[in-house]
Each structure stands twice: as C-alpha cells, then as structure tokens.
Amino acid sequence: MMDWTDRHCRYLHRLLSRRVLLYTEMVTAPALVRGGALHLLDHGPEEHPVALQLGGSDQKELAYAARLGAEAGYDEINLNCGCPSDRVQSGTFGAVLMKDPALVARCISAMREAVDVDVTVKCRIGVDDQDPGEVLPEFLSRIAAAGCTRVQIHARKAWLQGLSPKENRDIPPLDYDLVRRMKALFPDLHISINGGIASLDEAEALLASGLDGVMVGRAAYHQPADMLCAADRRIFGGPGPDTTPEGAVAAMLPYIEAHLAGGGRLNQVTRHMLGLFAGRPGARAWRRILSEGATRPGAGPELVEAALAQVVRAAA
Ligand SMILES: Cc1cc2nc3c(=O)[nH]c(=O)nc-3n(C[C@H](O)[C@H](O)[C@H](O)COP(=O)(O)O)c2cc1C
Numbered sequence: 001m002m003d004w005t006d007r008h009c010r011y012l013h014r015l016l017s018r019r020v021l022l023y024t025e026m027v028t029a030p031a032l033v034r035g036g037a038l039h040l041l042d043h044g045p046e047e048h049p050v051a052l053q054l055g056g057s058d059q060k061e062l063a064y065a066a067r068l069g070a071e072a073g074y075d076e077i078n079l080n081c082g083c084p085s086d087r088v089q090s091g092t093f094g095a096v097l098m099k100d101p102a103l104v105a106r107c108i109s110a111m112r113e114a115v116d117v118d119v120t121v122k123c124r125i126g127v128d129d130q131d132p133g134e135v136l137p138e139f140l141s142r143i144a145a146a147g148c149t150r151v152q153i154h155a156r157k158a159w160l161q162g163l164s165p166k167e168n169r170d171i172p173p174l175d176y177d178l179v180r181r182m183k184a185l186f187p188d189l190h191i192s193i194n195g196g197i198a199s200l201d202e203a204e205a206l207l208a209s210g211l212d213g214v215m216v217g218r219a220a221y222h223q224p225a226d227m228l229c230a231a232d233r234r235i236f237g238g239p240g241p242d243t244t245p246e247g248a249v250a251a252m253l254p255y256i257e258a259h260l261a262g263g264g265r266l267n268q269v270t271r272h273m274l275g276l277f278a279g280r281p282g283a284r285a286w287r288r289i290l291s292e293g294a295t296r297p298g299a300g301p302e303l304v305e306a307a308l309a310q311v312v313r314a315a316a
Contacts, residue, residue, distance in 0.1 A: 001025055004221055009272040010047045011255060015248040016228035019236040022050045026080045029056030029065035041072040051076035055093035057103060059110035070115040077115055079107060081123040084158035084168040095158040098127045101139040105146035112147035120150040124158045125178055132157060132178055140186055150190035152215045155179045183210050200234050223278040245276040249308050253301045260300055267294040270304060282314030
C-alpha cells in the first residue's frame with residue numbers, strides 16, 4: 001500500500017505469519033526502467049513469499065521491470081489494474097487499464113515471456129460507467145489467455161473522476177457476489193477477493209464460499225495481530241501455536257538495532273508497529289509512547305521495550 005507499507009512493515013508481518021503472501025506497494029515500471037530507481041526493489045530474504053507489484057502500461061517497459069523484479073528475487077510479479085489516483089491515471093497505470101483489456105493482455109504476455117515466476121493481476125470489478133457483469137468476464141478471460149495465473153479482485157468499481165483515491169476505497173459498493181460468480185465462470189483461474197475484509201472469520205467464510213484466496217489491506221495494517229497471528233493455523237491449516245504480538249516485538253528489537261546502526265531512524269520501523277496491540281489492554285499507551293517518542297533524536301529500542309512494559313503491565 002503506497003505510502004503505508006514498505007520492507008520494514010513486511011518484516012514485521014512476516015514475523016506474525018510464515019505463510020501469508022506479502023505484496024510490495026506499487027512500484028512503477030518507468031521508475032525502475034527509465035529512472036533507474038533499483039533501490040525500490042530492495043527487500044530482505046526473510047520476506048518470502050513476497051510479490052512485487054508493478055504499475056505501468058508499456059509492455060516492453062513492464063517486461064523489463066518484471067525481469068528486474070524476478071532477478072531481485074521476488075516470487076511473483078503483479079500488475080496493478082486497480083489504483084485510481086490521478087497521478088497514476090495520467091501515466092496510464094492502474095484502474096484505467098480496466099478499459100483496455102487487450103492492452104493488459106499484451107502487457108501480461110510480455111511479462112510472462114520475461115520471467116519464470118507467476119505473473120498476476122490486481123484489478124477492480126470495473127470503472128466509471130462500465131457494467132461489471134459484462135466487462136469483468138471479458139477482462140479475466142483476456143488476462144487468463146495471456147498467461148495470468150492468479151488475480152486479486154478488489155470487489156468494487158473505481159470512479160476515475162470525482163472521487164479521491166481514499167473515497168474510491170470506501171464509496172463504490174462492494175459486490176462479493178460478482179466475484180464469486182467469476183470463480184464459477186473461471187474455475188481454473190485462481191481468484192482472490194479483496195475489499196473490506198476485517199477479520200479472519202470473514203476471510204474463512206469467503207474461502208468457504210469457493211474463492212481461492214483473500215487479500216487484506218487496511219485491516220492487516222491497522223490490526224496486524226488480529227489478521228495474522230492465527231492465519232497460519234486457521235487459513236493454511238498449519239499446526240499451532242499462534243504467534244503473539246509480544247513475541248513479534250521481541251523479534252523486532254535486533255532488527256531495529258540493525259536499522260539504527262545503518263543510519264535509519266526508529267520511527268521508520270515503529271510506525272508500522274502502532275497497531276500491534278489494537279483492541280488489547282495497553283494498546284493506547286503502546287501507541288502513545290511510540291508515536292510521541294520514536295521521532296525524537298537518539299530514540300532507540302529501549303523506547304519499544306518501555307512501551308511493551310506498559311502493555312505487559314496493563315495485561316496483568
Ligand atoms: C494507503 C493505501 C495505499 C494503497 N496502495 C495500493 C497499492 O500500491 N497497490 C494496490 O494494489 N492497492 C493499493 N491500495 C488498495 C488496497 O490494496 C486494497 O485494494 C483496498 O484498500 C481495499 O482492501 P481493504 O479493504 O482490505 O483495505 C492501497 C490502499 C491504501 C489504504
């Protein structure tokens with residue numbers, strides 16, 4: 001999620017679940033190919049399985065960017081056909097591509113030829129005045145024929161004019177039924193549903209209804225422990241015990257030390273940890289201590305330990 005997630009966030013989430021597939025925020029193909037911004041591909045070996053999400057619509061550039069991503073070690077290359085922001089529309093990226101499935105198919109073919117890892121697509125159910133029931137089957141059949149093996153569908157339209165990106169994540173109504181109908185139409189395509197999923201109960205119910213996967217954005221960011229600690233057992237059928245947020249904090253301490261030793265700032269890591277105890281005793285003190293203290297010069301792991309002590313005290 002652009003401006004929210006980064007490699008520090010993925011490191012934390014991977015401590016909470018060994019099995020969930022993590023995605024990078026969207027990285028544009030022009031930034032990689034024309035801008036040479038290869039640092040955008042930086043990630044750690046602990047993050048796997050991890051997918052690189054690309055934005056773009058030039059097939060050669062996307063193929064090249066996909067190759068850079070695969071060479072950097074990503075397990076999957078994902079094409080963004082869901083982002084509605086103006087900045088992105090102007091470069092013909094994101095949700096506006098729902099209007100041109102033939103172009104998306106050409107991009108997927110080119111990326112498919114460039115890499116051996118899976119090439120996947122994140123999309124909406126349609127944009128503007130499109131009829132999702134008509135355009136989505138056409139879109140899916142084109143990308144599947146071009147070699148896309150898995151698709152993540154944000155189950156609402158994007159309005160390209162008149163709604164902000166934030167409004168486009170809440171205002172257009174969700175249509176889970178349509179996504180379920182797509183699974184019936186395309187039994188061989190791995191279909192994940194996305195949009196508004198806020199608990200593992202909801203995720204389990206959607207999987208039980210026949211969908212192949214569930215993608216969770218905001219809830220995983222704001223309540224990572226609720227969404228991830230039990231995911232390996234409940235979603236992937238692995239043995240317990242579930243991970244704990246306290247355990248994740250302990251495991252983050254050496255990571256934080258290494259980040260600071262490399263010249264980084266505490267807040268760059270702890271901003272992703274603010275929601276770790278959401279809904280649990282001590283959550284407010286945890287959040288307050290970290291958000292007030294982590295930007296101060298010289299702040300280090302002892303601040304995180306002090307915040308954790310408050311949580312432990314509140315729980316006792
Ligand atoms: C701050 C923010 C940034 C986002 N950036 C991306 C992005 O880079 N790529 C993408 O596919 N979706 C992005 N999204 C959309 C989410 O992936 C997801 O589709 C949307 O939030 C709906 O799912 P949710 O209700 O589980 O959050 C972003 C969402 C937010 C809140």
